[in-house]
Amino acid sequence: MLQTETPVPAREELIATQREYLFPSVGTYYRNPLVLVEGRGCWVTDADGRKYLDLFGGVLTTSLGHCHPEIVRVVQEQVARLGHTSTLYVTAPQVEAARRLAGIAPGGLRRTYFSNSGSEAVETAVMLARLHTGRNEIVALRHSYAGRTVLGTELTAQAPWRPVGGLVGGVRFAASPYPYRSPFGDAGEDAADAFAADLEETIATTTTGKPAAFLAEPIQGVGGIIVPPPNYFRKAAEIIRRLGGLFIADEVQTGMARTGKWFAIEHFGVVPDIMTVSKGIAGGFPAAATITTDEIAASWKAKTFSTFGGNPVSMAAVAATIGVMEREDAPGRATVRGQQLRDGLEQLARQYEWIGEVRGLGLMQALELVRDPRTKEPAPERVGALMEAAREEGLLIGGAGLWGNVVRLGPSLLISEAEVADALARLGRACDRIN
Numbered sequence: 001m002l003q004t005e006t007p008v009p010a011r012e013e014l015i016a017t018q019r020e021y022l023f024p025s026v027g028t029y030y031r032n033p034l035v036l037v038e039g040r041g042c043w044v045t046d047a048d049g050r051k052y053l054d055l056f057g058g059v060l061t062t063s064l065g066h067c068h069p070e071i072v073r074v075v076q077e078q079v080a081r082l083g084h085t086s087t088l089y090v091t092a093p094q095v096e097a098a099r100r101l102a103g104i105a106p107g108g109l110r111r112t113y114f115s116n117s118g119s120e121a122v123e124t125a126v127m128l129a130r131l132h133t134g135r136n137e138i139v140a141l142r143h144s145y146a147g148r149t150v151l152g153t154e155l156t157a158q159a160p161w162r163p164v165g166g167l168v169g170g171v172r173f174a175a176s177p178y179p180y181r182s183p184f185g186d187a188g189e190d191a192a193d194a195f196a197a198d199l200e201e202t203i204a205t206t207t208t209g210k211p212a213a214f215l216a217e218p219i220q221g222v223g224g225i226i227v228p229p230p231n232y233f234r235k236a237a238e239i240i241r242r243l244g245g246l247f248i249a250d251e252v253q254t255g256m257a258r259t260g261k262w263f264a265i266e267h268f269g270v271v272p273d274i275m276t277v278s279k280g281i282a283g284g285f286p287a288a289a290t291i292t293t294d295e296i297a298a299s300w301k302a303k304t305f306s307t308f309g310g311n312p313v314s315m316a317a318v319a320a321t322i323g324v325m326e327r328e329d330a331p332g333r334a335t336v337r338g339q340q341l342r343d344g345l346e347q348l349a350r351q352y353e354w355i356g357e358v359r360g361l362g363l364m365q366a367l368e369l370v371r372d373p374r375t376k377e378p379a380p381e382r383v384g385a386l387m388e389a390a391r392e393e394g395l396l397i398g399g400a401g402l403w404g405n406v407v408r409l410g411p412s413l414l415i416s417e418a419e420v421a422d423a424l425a426r427l428g429r430a431c432d433r434i435n
């Protein structure tokens with residue numbers, strides 16, 4: 001049922017008007033862009049009234065599905081009571097959101113700075129690491145994505161997402177722990193050693209040897225859902241800490257129960273020094289958090305301010321989202337439904353040799369498509385064709401990867417068993433169509 005009485009202009013008119021007034025760089029999926037007008041749970045409806053099962057969740061952001069009734073209620077109540085104050089005043093929603101985040105964050109991470117986007121959360125984390133260590137250099141990973149600000153772009157190691165380069169100094173990149181395309185060959189059990197050695201060598205050969213921080217996504221999302229070998233982060237954190245730097249886990253995409261734990265870094269047995277969180281944090285509303293320890297947070301002594309950071313409406317959504325996730329055991333559901341999804345994807349990979357690899361954790365899963373499984377040559381054209389075919393089948397899936405050859409899946413954490421089965425059936429038919 002429509003939540004609003006406001007009439008939606010006709011589909012063609014909307015697309016034409018978008019093309020006239022938005023930056024041409026605002027890209028949309030599909031040859032014929034999809035106009036969405038309504039969403040409920042795992043389902044969205046387009047301007048022609050067609051329904052789609054949404055396996056992409058607004059880029060892994062509508063963590064409780066579309067228009068979760070509790071989030072809608074809390075947001076409506078808050079926007080009618082107090083919509084904005086700035087952080088110069090104390091509000092109950094911001095305090096409650098921070099308290100709840102401290103309750104789910106690992107180790108001594110209990111201090112939060114709120115902002116509005118993942119890019120800002122990363123900026124805050126990097127600035128904080130520099131202030132805390134008195135150092136400047138940051139080591140990140142190739143294939144990473146860190147945002148669209150100047151620093152975020154510079155910390156992003158994928159050429160298509162870097163419209164301009166060389167704007168910020170002091171950023172270096174180590175090899176992505178990407179076993180499927182490892183530059184070190186198939187190192188098997190020792191893969192973590194090879195990737196960690198590359199991190200150490202990168203620091204030794206391209207920095208002063210005294211970096212401020214190592215910044216990494218526990219699973220590289222935009223890069224193609226790249227899951228590092230199990231021991232990688234334990235070794236990487238040991239290296240950066242031995243050299244006096246901090247470990248920043250960029251959990252913007254992987255955090256908030258997505259992978260079956262509250263934060264994906266917990267799969268790797270490491271507690272970061274600073275963590276960034278956004279996307280699923282507020283059930284689809286704009287909010288981001290940089291979370292750290294008391295000691296590190298205290299290093300930021302200069303003035304700082306974010307007009308909309310900590311906005312009461314977004315904060316009410318954060319607190320309510322965590323409440324629903326706890327009540328519904330979102331990590332447990334992501335584990336179980338993630339395994340169901342994974343089993344179905346593995347089944348497809350046995351049928352179609354152009355599915356080079358299935359990977360991911362929990363409800364963050366991917367298919368890497370290749371032209372030939374022996375050469376692993378990326379097949380971005382197949383991702384395009386599969387997305388179109390899936391749309392025909394009433395299924396939304398996303399893309400990823402440096403070469404655009406990865407299918408990215410990240411539905412609502414509350415997706416049901418029947419919906420996962422339905423999605424797999426639709427995806428199977430879409431695969432069949434393009435075979």
Ligand SMILES: Cc1ncc(COP(=O)(O)O)c(C=O)c1O
Nearest residue numbers: 117118119145146147221252253
């Ligand atoms: C890991 C990671 N960091 C940072 C960002 C930037 O977030 P935003 O688009 O909210 O600025 C993203 C966005 O996809 C991300 O995946």
